[in-house]
Amino acid sequence: MRKLISSLCLCLVFVLTLSSCSGNIPDGMREVKLYFTDSSHTSLVYETVHISKEDFSDRVTLVKSVMEKLLLGPSSQEYGAIIPESVTLRGVSLSQSDPTTVNVDLGGDYYESLSQEGNASGELLARYSIICTLCQFENIKKVKFYVNGKDMCDSFGNGDIILPMGSEKIMTESPTGEGTQTEKFVTLYFTDKKGKKLYAETRKAVMSDNSVEKTVITELIKGPVSDDYYETIPSNTELISIETTEEVCFVNFTSEFTRGFESGSAKEKTIVYSVVNSLTRISGIEKVQILIDGKKPEEDKNQLFSVPLERDESILAEK
Numbered sequence: 282m283r284k285l286i287s288s289l290c291l292c293l294v295f296v297l298t299l300s301s302c303s304g305n306i307p308d309g310m311r312e313v314k315l316y317f318t319d320s321s322h323t324s325l326v327y328e329t330v331h332i333s334k335e336d337f338s339d340r341v342t343l344v345k346s347v348m349e350k351l352l353l354g355p356s357s358q359e360y361g362a363i364i365p366e367s368v369t370l371r372g373v374s375l376s377q378s379d380p381t382t383v384n385v386d387l388g389g390d391y392y393e394s395l396s397q398e399g400n401a402s403g404e405l406l407a408r409y410s411i412i413c414t415l416c417q418f419e420n421i422k423k424v425k426f427y428v429n430g431k432d433m434c435d436s437f438g439n440g441d442i443i444l445p446m447g448s449e450k451i452m453t454e455s456p457t458g459e460g461t462q463t464e465k466f467v468t469l470y471f472t473d474k475k476g477k478k479l480y481a482e483t484r485k486a487v488m489s490d491n492s493v494e495k496t497v498i499t500e501l502i503k504g505p506v507s508d509d510y511y512e513t514i515p516s517n518t519e520l521i522s523i524e525t526t527e528e529v530c531f532v533n534f535t536s537e538f539t540r541g542f543e544s545g546s547a548k549e550k551t552i553v554y555s556v557v558n559s560l561t562r563i564s565g566i567e568k569v570q571i572l573i574d575g576k577k578p579e580e581d582k583n584q585l586f587s588v589p590l591e592r593d594e595s596i597l598a599e600k
Contacts, residue, residue: 309334313347314417316410317355318363325410326360344373344383344415351414363407365394371429381422382445383415391428396437404437405485409448416448423447440468441481444509463488468562469501470555470597471510476548478598479555480510494523494530494566497559513555515541521575528567529589530560536574544580553585554596561592 306312310331319326336346348370354362369388376382395404412424423445426433432442467486470479482505489495498520504512514534518541521533542549557569568589577586 307331311337314414315347315351315355316413317360318406318410319360325406325413327413328355328357328360330356340375340383340418340420341373343418344385344421345370347414348373348385348411351411363403363410365390367394371427376425376445379423379445381420382425383421383423384425384427385411385415386427386430387433388429391433392438408433408443412446413448435468435481435483440483444480444507446507465493465496467493467497467500468559469497469505470513470558471505471507472513472551472555473509473511473598476511476551479513479551479558479596480598482507482510492523493563494525494532494560495520497563498523498532498556501555501559513541513552514538525566528565530563530566530569531572532556532560532569533572533575538571539573539578544578544582549583549585551596553583553590554593557590558592558597567591 311334312329313332314327314329316325316327330350332346332350336343352364352368352370354364354366367389368391371386371388372384373386374384376384395407408426411426415421415424424447425445426443428438434440434442464485465488466483468481468483470481472479484500484506486496486500489499502514502516502518502520504514504516515537518537519535521535523530523532525531538552542552553571556571560566560569568591570589571586573586581587
């Protein structure tokens with residue numbers, strides 16, 4: 282079953298703050314919210330501005346008008362512009378497959394400017410500032426990003442394609458406050474409706490017992506944030522133990538793990554490699570051995586539990 286989680290693809294800290302707005306709305310104008318960052322660059326805040334009612338004539342015109350104001354930055358000195366000045370708006374269009382999704386094509390050195398000092402959280406805030414700004418309008422549910430005419434990818438353009446995303450998946454409260462020591466970026470692999478390929482999803486997760494391995498599995502069990510992906514591990518599965526020895530990660534699940542598929546099926550391979558490929562993203566892990574209740578399952582037609590498995594790139598969806 283598809284799992285919709287009310288969490289940010291990366292557990293970022295979000296504080297939505299309304300800036301002071303003096304006076305009434307001028308004739309022929311309407312109020313909109315523009316999302317920026319606070320002084321610490323860890324939270325989103327918004328301030329209200331006025332735009333012409335004529336800009337609401339169609340969604341493309343509206344998005345262009347709002348994006349132009351967003352790229353100008355905030356008027357309040359207390360807020361910061363998370364999108365660099367060098368980034369421009371190349372174009373706006375509506376998705377042909379989903380009229381509630383708007384395509385935003387950003388120009389300039391988007392990746393280069395935001396990749397300075399490995400500022401991955403800054404890139405995420407930039408993206409989500411646009412999502413929150415545009416998805417405040419009733420007939421815009423998701424935003425699909427492009428950079429210089431090409432699909433936007435994570436890892437500053439070197440990773441997987443970022444699928445359309447809406448603001449309902451962005452958390453408004455952080456469970457960990459401002460502490461960054463207990464959070465880590467992880468890349469997880471989920472499947473689609475067909476269940477034959479794996480798709481990467483990156484998020485900022487709260488560390489579980491200071492273990493990256495346990496954090497990855499915990500987040501994998503939670504399921505995907507994106508509506509376009511489907512969970513792989515059954516949600517009632519529990520992690521009994523996880524340990525890495527000599528570059529092999531031993532993952533011990535409860536029996537619920539194997540109840541999500543038939544032995545020898547294509548679905549089995551997808552589920553198993555969602556675990557293997559997610560864990561082998563971690564430095565120091567070359568292979569993964571999956572155990573069920575502390576032992577290898579007796580029925581293992583695909584022999585996916587008999588030996589430690591290496592990463593399989595062939596099961597990953599093409600960009």
